[in-house]
Amino acid sequence: MSTLNGTTFNDINRNGIFDAGDVALPNVTVFLDTNGNGSPEALEQVRVTDINGFYSFPNLAAGNFLVGQIVPPGFTRTTLATPVTLTGAADATTVNIANTGAVAPVVVPSLTGNISGAVFVDNNLQGLYNYAYDDKGNLVTYNNTNVYDVNGNLVVNPNGFSSQTQVYDPLVDATLPRVPVYIDLNNDGFLNANEPRTLSNEAGFYNFNALPAGSYLLRIAQPADKVDGAISILGDVQTTNTPLVVDVFAGSTTNKVDLGLVVPNSVYGKVINDRNGNGVPEANEPGINGITVFLDSNGNNVFDLGEKSTVSAADGAYIIKGLNTNVGQESNATLAQNPYLAYQLLVDPLSVAKTFPVTSVPPTTAYVRTSPTPGATIDAPVIPGGSAQANFLYTFAQTPTAVLRDSITGFVFNDLNSDGILQPGEPNQAGVQVYLDFNNNGKRDNDTSLVEPASVTDASGSFGFFNLTTPGDYIVRTTSSGKFPTTAIPNVILGSGQAAQLAIGVSGVQPKPAINEKTLIPVPGVQVVAQNPFLPNTGFPVV
Incomplete structure (x- = not known):
């Protein structure tokens, strides 16, 4: 069964990511909005976020789920409520909910403090996370402005990486999501049931809120602690600077308590x-x-x-x-x-x-x-x-050489509901043979008299035929055991120097009525002039 979890937070920097400087929102009602009306109903699962703004819906079967939220007073929800597809397997999906407001919530009582920081890959084993700042001096993870490292060196600009650092992401040391961090109250090196714990979010940041003033010992949990939702490579990593002793002061947050990990060599x-x-x-x-x-x-x-x-x-x-x-x-x-x-x-x-x-x-x-x-x-x-x-x-198909003249490219998608329409949540399908049916006999010929070109879709569902003779007409079909076509059979009409892109649907369930494979739908090619970027008007034509 799947788990759906996440954090509700005040998106201070308004970038839609729960990262350094943002504040978790406790005591927020979150629910699985089955009927999509924006309000929790009697039969819908409901949770209230904990002191760290965290919520969790475990033991969910495969299906689409919409995470609703009762927006806290003075806030506006900025994360769109979009369906999340779960597989029903033993995995976890994180949906964080960003909120913005004119007034920051009061989450730190006068006698408590907070801890926040990043869990990062410590490439150089120095135990220091390389934070980046924008050209206004604000701490960032990444956006479309100039980004500088802590020494003031330009890391990236809006046009791409600088030549010195093209190898790396803007932060050089990558952050890691879903790493379990805990406070070791008895210093025994093991995560016990009564010890506070949290998972780093999708941006690699974590926080503990409303802690009584004092000193705390922070550790990263080990695989033997069996924390639900933890990152799968946890067994390969070694810590580089933990355990860490952190002093918490009343009414303040101890920032940049960064925890280093590395997979050696x-x-x-x-x-x-x-x-x-x-x-x-x-x-x-x-x-x-x-x-x-x-x-x-x-x-x-x-x-x-x-x-x-x-x-x-x-x-x-x-x-x-x-x-x-x-x-x-x-x-x-x-x-x-x-x-x-x-x-x-x-x-x-x-x-x-x-x-x-x-x-x-x-x-x-x-x-x-x-x-x-x-x-x-x-x-x-x-x-x-x-x-x-x-x-x-x-x-x-976004750069001058991505789509060539005299070509047919595209992808095959798994049409889960067999309706012939590409919809959100329908994945691309690998391993499907796409071929050009020269003689329109509904099967791929591959003998001494006729060899019809074929392309097997890759891991991303893509296929391609290049250096085709133009002008010319090409009937494009698929062969896949146990899969039925759900989109019409395209007859691609290429003029000299033209190209075409297709999205082809297949399904394990035969559509009703079934596709008439003798009926061909004409798909005209688009001229590719001097290898300019090929940009269809509305995306791939679903044929």
Whole structure:
């Protein structure tokens, strides 16, 4: 069964993310709005947020859920109430609810204080999180302004990464969501039932509110503590600066209590769908599943047998572990003979760190990498026992080379309700064979007399046919065991130098009435002039 949880908060900086400086809202009524009327009804599940603004709905079956909220007085809800699709598996989905108001809520009694901070990947093992600031000096996670590090160096600008830091996200050290943090009241190193605990939010920040003044010992929970909703890689990480003793003073918040984690000797990051093609990761851009990321040890930009690799997960995240970062520090004899190496390892380990050439395999030929540039590798420096971040951004049909002349590209989606309409929550379908039916006989011919081109959809559901003869007509069909077409059969009419994009629906349930596969729907091509960006008027035509 699935769990749906989250935090209601006062979005002080109005960026829609629960991050540093925002304040949790306790005692707020949250409910599963089954009928969508905005009010809790008798049969709807209702929760009241705790002192940390947290709510949870466990044991939910598969389906779509709408999280409603009774807006606190003086506030306006700014997070849109949109349906959330749960699988019914043993997983957790977080929906934080942002509220803004002219007056900040009173959540800190006069005799209590708060703790807040980030849980971050401590790449350089120094135990310090690299906060970033905008050009007005305000603390930010990321937005479309100039972003500077704590030393005043430009990290990123609205047009993309600066050349010095193109490898990394604006914060360099990534924050981690869903990491369990707790206050170890008896200092036994274990999370006990009576000890306050919380999970870092999707931006990697956490807080404890309304604590009596005093000193507290903060730790990160271990896998053996079995915290619901915790991040899956918890068993691989090591802490770099915990436990931490934190002093809390009445009527104030102790900020920047940042907790470092690292997967030793690793390169990690995300493969991101760069929807607007600007080469910068943004909050509304999802990860890409199933992408091979590898160390290009021979520099040929091809994934070869024996090269260390991994595959991105559903959220686009990947990690390559077990790198050989030894530069001599593992040998006492080497260090004794090279005192300068010992000094460098102590004061500036990055100067002697090994670099690892990281690159990725494109999802399909219809995708173009926007960061780093196509064909480039990221030389990720990893200090002994540390880690480095390397992200890859791809765009589909947003750059001059993404859509070529004389091509048909698109994606196949899983039409869950068999209505022939692409709707929110309907995922793209991998592993579907799409082919060009030259003789319109309803099957793919593949023999000595006729070989009809075929393209199998990748992990993101995409397919493509290129270098087609134009002008010409092309009937596009799918073959997938147990799947029925739910959209009309397209007859793509390409003129010279034109291209077309399609969204094709399939379903495990045959639509009623069934699609007449002998009836063809004409889809005209669109001219691609001098390889300009291909931008359909309203997106992909669902045919």
